[in-house]
Amino acid sequence: MRSTTRTVGGVLTALVLGAAVLPAQAAPAPDSAAITNQLVAKTRAAVAKFHDVDAAIAAGYVQVGECAESPAGAMGIHFMNPALITPGVVDPARPPFLTYGPAKGGGLELWSAEFFEPEIGQPTPMYGGQGFDGPMPGHEPGMPAHYDLHVWVGTHNPAGRFAAWNPSLHC
Numbered sequence: 132m133r134s135t136t137r138t139v140g141g142v143l144t145a146l147v148l149g150a151a152v153l154p155a156q157a158a159p160a161p162d163s164a165a166i167t168n169q170l171v172a173k174t175r176a177a178v179a180k181f182h183d184v185d186a187a188i189a190a191g192y193v194q195v196g197e198c199a200e201s202p203a204g205a206m207g208i209h210f211m212n213p214a215l216i217t218p219g220v221v222d223p224a225r226p227p228f229l230t231y232g233p234a235k236g237g238g239l240e241l242w243s244a245e246f247f248e249p250e251i252g253q254p255t256p257m258y259g260g261q262g263f264d265g266p267m268p269g270h271e272p273g274m275p276a277h278y279d280l281h282v283w284v285g286t287h288n289p290a291g292r293f294a295a296w297n298p299s300l301h302c
Contacts, residue, residue, distance in 0.1 A: 164260065166259045166260065167258070167259030167260045168259075169259075170223040170258060170259045171223075171282060171284065171292065173224055174223045174224065174226060174244050174282050174284055175284040176224075177224035177225070177226075177244075178226065178229060178241065178244050178284055178285070181229055181241055182240070182241045182285070184231055184238070184239045184241075187210055187212075187229055188210070190212065191212045191213075191214055191215075192210035192211060192212045192229055193210060193211060193212075194208060194209070194210050195209050195210065195211045196208065196209050196271070197302075198232060198233075198302030199230075199302075200301060200302040201296060203290075203295075203296035203298060204290065204296035204297045204298035204299065204300055204301075205232060205242075205296065205297055205300040205301055205302050206230055206242075206243070206281065206295065206296060206297070207230030207231050207242040207243065207300070207302070208230060208231045208232065208239065208302075209228050209229075209230055209245070210228065210229045210230070210231065211227060211228050212227055212228075213227075215227040216247055218248060218249050218251065219248075219253070221246055221248070221256055221257070223258065226244035226245060226246055226282070227245070227246065227247045228244070228245035228246075228247060228279075229241060229243070229244055230242045230243045230244075230245060230281070230285075232300055232302065233302065240285065240286070241284075241285030241286075242283065242285045242286050242297065243281045243282060243283045243284060243285060243286075243288075243297075244281075244282045244284050244285075245279055245280065245281050245282070246258060246263065246279060246280045246282070247277055247278070247279045248263060248277060248278045248279070249275045249276070249277050250265065250266040250275065250276040250277050250278060255278060256280075258280055258282070258293075261280065261293050262280075263278035263279060263280040264278065264279055264280060264295060265277060265278035265279060266278055267279075280293060281293060281294065281295055283297065286300065287299070
């Protein structure tokens with residue numbers, strides 16, 4: 132776990148340093164609910180092939196922690212694809228993180244896609260009309276301050292499709 136944390140921190144730190152030379156970009160104006168719904172559908176379609184965690188691993192996603200759970204619910208086990216973290220770009224078809232949780236029949240099931248943007252002084256990133264959460268400090272050593280947004284495309288979240296925690300799930 133320690134080496135995984137160092138790897139994640141190192142990758143994210145390198146991305147932030149690289150992002151510091153990018154021109155500042157204004158967040159797009161909020162779109163309608165219809166546009167946001169289209170983006171959710173695009174994300175859901177893009178990650179459909181990753182319902183099998185082995186397919187996600189084969190595509191470059193690596194597990195970066197244990198199952199995250201709090202009194203508010205669970206987020207799941209985060210898998211990160213560092214090649215998909217592109218500061219200043221939110222591509223609904225290329226989420227840099229996927230979260231998985233225990234399936235009833237054993238193994239893991241896809242819970243959500245998560246978008247991540249290092250904080251470099253930019254306006255709050257947007258996913259259609261939905262602003263990201265943050266900025267927030269890194270969650271572990273080496274992780275930069277950032278914005279993130281969960282999109283619950285693998286399972287329903289009664290707290291909302293963009294809520295960080297899912298109260299109906301447990302690790």
